[in-house]
Amino acid sequence: GAGVSQSPSNKVTEKGKDVELRCDPISGHTALYWYRQRLGQGLEFLIYFQGNSAPDKSGLPSDRFSAERTGESVSTLTIQRTQQEDSAVYLCASSSGLALRTDTQYFGPGTRLTVL
């Protein structure tokens, strides 16, 4: 079956521009997570959705970052006024949402964002 997909796979933008990153989770998965992987650093959590609600936004680094999810499916992560430190690989993952502590999260291939 189809896995988690993300688009675009690569995005190069100029400092100060806004970008939108898209995630299509596995069909039927109610839990959706965004993570960020900066060069030389580990993966860091950004935001968690259960259905269309985001009970945990604690990882969003600043108010330039926002995300939404619609139809309990597609999610969009938006970064406004991009900065060079936003350069990273942005990963999306989904899970069934039935038992969050034990669920396996399935990851998409990521979007590599480069801010010039």
Added chain:
Amino acid sequence: GNSVTQMEGPVTLSEEAFLTINCTYTATGYPSLFWYVQYPGEGLQLLLKATKADDKGSNKGFEATYRKETTSFHLEKGSVQVSDSAVYFCALSAGGTSYGKLTFGQGTILTVHP
């Protein structure tokens, strides 16, 4: 807060050598523990997991045992292959208000030579 400390790499081995990658964690409550792997040019995928103390996760010849007394989840393989060359991440997931979000270690780069 929750944290994962992973053996620093890179690790370079010859084919058929024994592999251990150490992982220790700090968490409140009873987390689940995971090893994820990222092969060159591919996305992150689950290698194995264990959800309670003394559980052993295993897959593709890799094993890890959830040791609550030492707060560890070390990854082992008896005989590595060139195809095992990848980046390995240890991670934990807690329930409650952590909502299952994964806390990752820094990753260990493994290179296996023929």
